[in-house]
Amino acid sequence: MKLKVYPILIKLLFWLLIVLPVVAGLGYALSYSLGLTGLLSKGFTLEYWQKALTTQSLWASFLYSLSIGIISVFISLCFAVSMALSWNKSIQQGRLSYFIFLPLCFPATVMAFVVLQWLSPSGWFSRIAFELGFINSLNAFPNLVRDFYGFGIIVCSVLLITPFFTILMSNIYKNENLLHLENLSKTLGASTAKTLKRVTLPILFQKSKMTLLLFVIFVMGSYEVPLILGRQYPQMVSVAIVQKIQKFNLNDIPLGFAMSVLYVILVVLVLMVLGKPSRKYLKPHFK
């Protein structure tokens, strides 16, 4: 194929397969939310947007999703940094590297199912607690899934993200020659704690901040995990959008589309403001 002869075809493919679907989809969602199309369309109106922006459940969904995203990423980051710093050599090569990668084989659906089977009131941990005498009935086990605070969703997200962050941190540690910098810092008189606080952690954070932000967005937009482990209120944003659009109440559909447009605007704004993520450190350097 003479690539130079077909730049127009390639450009056309790009616009057709990448840009057009999103623009057309957003256009439809926007026109639906403005009352210009849809089953109950009565012409242009800002009623649904007003309703969407003043409805507590919408902001609750966004804030809830954001909180779950930030907490999950923070906890994963703590585990990942600890593992990457303690086991750096084993992660880069050796058998442990396979076990670090193993959780990446689990789709979100499977991990959510496993967490449900572990943490639900009739789950495996509840059975162990019963056998050990900590609880005397199934109902005495605390609500760890489908709970108000999204504990199950956070546990599942942490299990899914931590291996990825561990590999990411381990790669940054290696590529930035952090071991050398740490030794230098200690030679100059810094303690281990000070070296960690002033040298290692700032570099790791600086180099990974865009990826961390992207993961907050990914967790915010996750669907399968909150569908299995979440509850009706508060809801994660993806679940809330889908439920509004699939509900039998036709008045909720424009609200759902308004929410989806808001979500897209939010994500695009973050992308435009903070720029392109570097994928340099996502490339592992395993032997």
Place this chain on the structure above:
Amino acid sequence: MMSKVLKYIYVLAVVFPLVFLLGLSLAQQWQFPEILPQQWTFQHWGKSLFQEGDILKSLFLSLGLSLTLASLVSVLAFFISKFIAYSKYRQIYMRLTLVPYILSPVVLAVIFQYYFTLANLSGNFIGVLIAQLFFALPFGIVIFNNFWNNKLKSIEQLSFTLGASSRQSLLKVIIPLSKPAIVLCFFQSFLVSWFEYGLTQFIGLGKVKTLTVMVFNFINEANLFYAALACVLLVLPPIVLLYMNKKVLILAR
């Protein structure tokens, strides 16, 4: 010593979910408060894979969908990413590419659905394939983006200088050099499709029963043993890929 103990604990913790799922798929009765199932059986495996074959059908459907998507994405992403990489508007193209890449697939499905219904593409294999393509192609382009560089461009130009045609240069120089990136893109696109649920369910209307859709159906029916069986089948191909090459798993999440 402490580090070694922690490593063993970590390995156990990582392997345990797999053992747990396998055990659950072989269980027949597991009443509270029993820690281990009271009865074990191979019946679920035999029934779902050989007698009724519904999970086996889903397995082949998922494999067909993921392999077709991975092939399409690898070819399209190869040419489009090359065009983007050497364009003077590279930054703009890449930012546009990243928009569908970072959006939630189910939100994409929500905003696409009207057009899929209009084009009669809802609830069938082709519709789900196209919807997944809209989501996975940007992903493929992002993978290839770092691959195209000045060195590769110089090698391509050198081949032209030495008298190769565009076709010869592509087939004899660029594609052989791109093999690792193409393989990486293929496997990762495969996994994106393999792991996908929201978009498949929404555009497929539940009629395109991939393994992830089956897992959800079994969970909704409270059929734990079959859900666990489908989960084991979902996890197996990525584990095979992990054994073949660790790198391919990284970006698919």
